[in-house]
Amino acid sequence: MTWLAQRAEHRQAQGLHRTLRPRHADSQRIDIASNDYLGLATDPDVVEAGVAALRTWGAGATGSRLVSGHTALHAELESALSILLRAERTLTFSSGYLANLAAITALTDEDTLLLSDAYNHASIIDACRLSRAKTTVYPNKDVAAVRRAIGENPGKRAVIVTDALFSVDGDLAPLEQLAEVAQTHDAVLVVDEAHSLGVLGDTGEGACAAAGIDHEHLVRTFTLSKALGSQGGGVAASEPVIEHLINSARTFIFDTGLAPAAVGSALAATTTVLSRPDLPGLARSATDNLAEIAEHAGWQANPHDAAVASIPVGTPAQAVRAQQVCAQEGVDVGCFRPPSVPDGIARLRMTGQADLTDDDLNLVEKALRAAREAT
Incomplete structure (x- = not known):
């Protein structure tokens, strides 16, 4: 295992060694x-909702959502999230990372052209690697490159994936232009709203809804752990897409459901955002x-x-x-x-x-x- 020591020395020399610092x-x-x-x-109401869910449902979801881990509380949360996101339906996961893995791997195969922005989050990058699709990484915000790549692959089913808001600098992706390309070429547009849900839009509905982007080929992923202050993630999409994820997404099928305390807190946070524009x-x-x-x-x-x-x-x-x-x-x-x-x-x-x-x-x-x- 000498290579581990060598990697550690290299990180130290580059100023890239990281340590955990407990927050008190x-x-x-x-x-x-x-x-x-x-x-x-x-927030006291959000915290108390998590405590109440813990007392009512227990410490864990007890199983996969398809076995015993889908509670009435999960269903209530997903209904509330659909209202906030102005989505036909939402599906929650144990993390935003898993939601991205689910959406991208379940919506692609070896015949798919997958186009990913160069500045996308690591979870999207990993999802692209795990997918069986032909992946093309296009320069940051380069809509022309997306259009060109689709044009060079006629007949290929295309999926475009981008962060809504790039997490390092907080700048928006060209969502309206990407949506136009997706509609023109009958492509799926996957948008990660991790840093825009609860922050953008008149009522925190996120970047896509705020921009008026709403078509059947739009798939949004999001997290419950940022603006909503809880834990977990989700996908907002049409009914057929959500049904496909329930039946095909490995990070949904083979993962224990989101813990009840996180569900309760996320539900209270969602309700708060809806009532506090x-x-x-x-x-x-x-x-x-x-x-x-x-x-x-x-x-x-x-x-x-x-x-x-x-x-x-x-x-x-x-x-x-x-x-x-x-x-x-x-x-x-x-x-x-x-x-x-x-x-x-x-x-x-x-x-x-x-x-x-x-x-x-x-x-x-x-x-x-x-x-x-x-x-």
């Missing part, structure tokens, strides 16, 4: 690192404020479209140092290094959260200023 329940640091965009992970706008506004604060502190944030704003720092070592200084100043901020950053430039990744206060933002500015001086 009584931490007083300001959080602009997590994906809890709407502040619902600790102001929350998405608050998260986006907080992100705008963070980007402005970063500039006041001497940084230049990348353009953003939702609740993520990133600051290019430079080398991994510089980004780690900046993150450490922020922590010392009382602020938790994300530090993204290769391979998480597609262009190789390490970043501080800030997430705007709906419950950030003016005092929080003042402390963030102080921390970012100290980090700038230290790097």
